[in-house]
Amino acid sequence: MRLFNRIWSRTASYIILLAFTAFFVVPVIWLLFAPFKTDHNLVFQNPFALGSLGNLFHAAHVMFTFEDYALLNWLKNSAIYSFGGIVIALICSIPAGYGLAHTQFIGRRTLLGVTLFVMIMPATALVLPLFLEANAVHAVGTPLAVILPFSFFPFGVYLAYIFYSSSVPKDLLAAARIDGCNEWDVFRRIALPLARPIIALVTFFAFVANWNNFFLPFVMLPNSTNYPLPIGLQDLLSATPAFNPGQGGQVPIYRPELAIATIVAMAPVMIVFLFAQRSLVSGLLAGATKE
Amino acid sequence: MAPVSLEKLTKVYPNGFEAVHEFNLEVADGEFMILVGPSGCGKTTAMRMVAGLEEITSGVLRINGEVMNDVSPRDRDIAMVFQNYALYPHMTVGENIGFALKMKHTPKAEIEKKVRETTEILGLTEWIDRKPGQLSGGQRQRVAMGRAIVREPKVFLMDEPLSNLDAKLRVQMRAEVARIQRRLGVATIYVTHDQVEAMTMGDRVAVMRAGLVLQCDKPQTIYDHPLNLFVAGFMGSPSMNLFEARLSEGSTTLFLGTQRIVLPPTVLTAKPSLAQFANRDVVVGIRPESLAVAGTATGERPEDLIFFEGDVDLVEALGSEILVHFSTDALRVEAEGMYSDDAEGLNAGSITQRGEGVARVSPETQVVIGEHVRLQVNPKRLFFFDPTSGLALTE
Numbered sequence: 224m225r226l227f228n229r230i231w232s233r234t235a236s237y238i239i240l241l242a243f244t245a246f247f248v249v250p251v252i253w254l255l256f257a258p259f260k261t262d263h264n265l266v267f268q269n270p271f272a273l274g275s276l277g278n279l280f281h282a283a284h285v286m287f288t289f290e291d292y293a294l295l296n297w298l299k300n301s302a303i304y305s306f307g308g309i310v311i312a313l314i315c316s317i318p319a320g321y322g323l324a325h326t327q328f329i330g331r332r333t334l335l336g337v338t339l340f341v342m343i344m345p346a347t348a349l350v351l352p353l354f355l356e357a358n359a360v361h362a363v364g365t366p367l368a369v370i371l372p373f374s375f376f377p378f379g380v381y382l383a384y385i386f387y388s389s390s391v392p393k394d395l396l397a398a399a400r401i402d403g404c405n406e407w408d409v410f411r412r413i414a415l416p417l418a419r420p421i422i423a424l425v426t427f428f429a430f431v432a433n434w435n436n437f438f439l440p441f442v443m444l445p446n447s448t449n450y451p452l453p454i455g456l457q458d459l460l461s462a463t464p465a466f467n468p469g470q471g472g473q474v475p476i477y478r479p480e481l482a483i484a485t486i487v488a489m490a491p492v493m494i495v496f497l498f499a500q501r502s503l504v505s506g507l508l509a510g511a512t513k514e
Numbered sequence: 515m516a517p518v519s520l521e522k523l524t525k526v527y528p529n530g531f532e533a534v535h536e537f538n539l540e541v542a543d544g545e546f547m548i549l550v551g552p553s554g555c556g557k558t559t560a561m562r563m564v565a566g567l568e569e570i571t572s573g574v575l576r577i578n579g580e581v582m583n584d585v586s587p588r589d590r591d592i593a594m595v596f597q598n599y600a601l602y603p604h605m606t607v608g609e610n611i612g613f614a615l616k617m618k619h620t621p622k623a624e625i626e627k628k629v630r631e632t633t634e635i636l637g638l639t640e641w642i643d644r645k646p647g648q649l650s651g652g653q654r655q656r657v658a659m660g661r662a663i664v665r666e667p668k669v670f671l672m673d674e675p676l677s678n679l680d681a682k683l684r685v686q687m688r689a690e691v692a693r694i695q696r697r698l699g700v701a702t703i704y705v706t707h708d709q710v711e712a713m714t715m716g717d718r719v720a721v722m723r724a725g726l727v728l729q730c731d732k733p734q735t736i737y738d739h740p741l742n743l744f745v746a747g748f749m750g751s752p753s754m755n756l757f758e759a760r761l762s763e764g765s766t767t768l769f770l771g772t773q774r775i776v777l778p779p780t781v782l783t784a785k786p787s788l789a790q791f792a793n794r795d796v797v798v799g800i801r802p803e804s805l806a807v808a809g810t811a812t813g814e815r816p817e818d819l820i821f822f823e824g825d826v827d828l829v830e831a832l833g834s835e836i837l838v839h840f841s842t843d844a845l846r847v848e849a850e851g852m853y854s855d856d857a858e859g860l861n862a863g864s865i866t867q868r869g870e871g872v873a874r875v876s877p878e879t880q881v882v883i884g885e886h887v888r889l890q891v892n893p894k895r896l897f898f899f900d901p902t903s904g905l906a907l908t909e
Contacts, residue, residue, distance in 0.1 A: 241742070264828045329553075392598065392600065394596045394597075394598055394600040395602065397565075397567045397594075397596070397600065398594065398596060398600040398601075398661075399613075400566075400567070400586070400588055401565060401566075401567075401587045401588065401590075401592060401593065401594050401614075402586040402588070402613050402614035402617055402661070402665075403588045403614050403617030404588060404617055404620055405588065408617065412613075413602060416604045417603065417604055417772070445586075
């Protein structure tokens, strides 16, 4: 009886897990297979049917050369905006977290509270005031209008604060001061090198957020040559006959081409994840163990 | 000129707590000075003020004659060993030890030479390329020592450097630290709550409690002539037996609970101030090693000894000696905050309970639990304290 129960509960849990796996994995497999097929095959063939390399090359050629390499331009724009924002975010958030964790100053608690507050505020809510601000200084339509708002990353400050207050003992900094460091040296030679996992963590989260951000660049950048990938893709979607049969007749972009564009949009996140992965795990565990 | 001099050094925290009160101390060249006391007594705060990690509220700190109150830690020419070692986790052993030299822009070749010498002294040579995370507790402790000695500073500060080691290693490192200090001859302030370290390592010991220095002297002097109840109880392990007793008219007889002990006249001649306590309560202190079971040959004439009785509660045979725990009907006195691991004890006041005591006797002694024993002690070895002020009656 007991054995039966155990087998039954095992089986049930496997069924549930498999169902969820299928639900999430099937679309990804479909997407990876899509560029190998023709538009017609995609619709009428079995979803897991294999296509041909010829189809892939054709779709890739069409997609990349479309409108004078627009896809690569969007990719470049996305990279500039994302990494530009990350660099400024790192330069600001790591020292800020360190300061909040290891120095005493008037308003420290308030600042920490404000950091938490803006962290939970949805980024979209700020888009309109940011637009008005950018407009006032005539920055709308320039890369800065995207990079500067991207560099505002309170979550990074919070992560750095948590890391420094839980994983870097005050005595370590005191030891450095006695060993001859001034405050800048303490940060640069001790606190900063120790923050490597946190830098990876902030980079990863900021990258995902910036790369996928749609609304802010959509509002800030009126000109299609400045588009980052998500907006370019959206533009493309609305112009294809597959999604918009009425007016998209002339654009030679069909579903296999769109699948390639989507994969290109996803790939950098995967690549950054692979690089950051090792540090990510140790970063997430930081503070769990005491040295 | 003393390398370190503290003049009425006081630390008051913003919340009003006074951690150190008018601390006066002179550490001579090459002297090994120990600050000992229960946790929360202000010893670490005092040391951190010397290091510059804690602001000085009032008083004057001088290192080599120069006032250091507002000098930053890096300019004080001190080296410190922290309780948790505070090694830089991202640097190797060699880099950790050489870090201070690097910050002083010492030429690379010289850094390498000095680091090599230091690792040789400490037996760390084969670990020089390891990171602290790959070292054992004892090795980390040695790296922390290495980081301090490589700099050849004016002053060493050590904040409970051995307290994270296991018992065996602690005994070993105790001797090693003391040896290194003697060899380098650098003035050292060493903070500990362990009275054994205080007794064995230092040239002088300052016993602290609640921000005050109660006594500062050579360890043996403190042991032999404690100035007050707290110091008497704190120094020595097992600690001194302290009983409440009453002196008779003329201070010739001591009433210990229901027992009546006639004191030989020599006691009163040695401590004439006892006369003031005639017909009054007094605290009697007896070191465990001063006690023996009656009849044991101690080389003293029986007529020189006094005797009292107790019931044996527990016998701990340690091989080289036996600890006999006994109880009498006299009240036992515990000095406030006497136990180092009991910070609350600081405010608990003196606790009295059924008079338990400990005798440290020779291993040949035959005692069994439950036995009623007669204990002997030479009255010369008795300590007397004023029960109200806690001060020792020294003369």
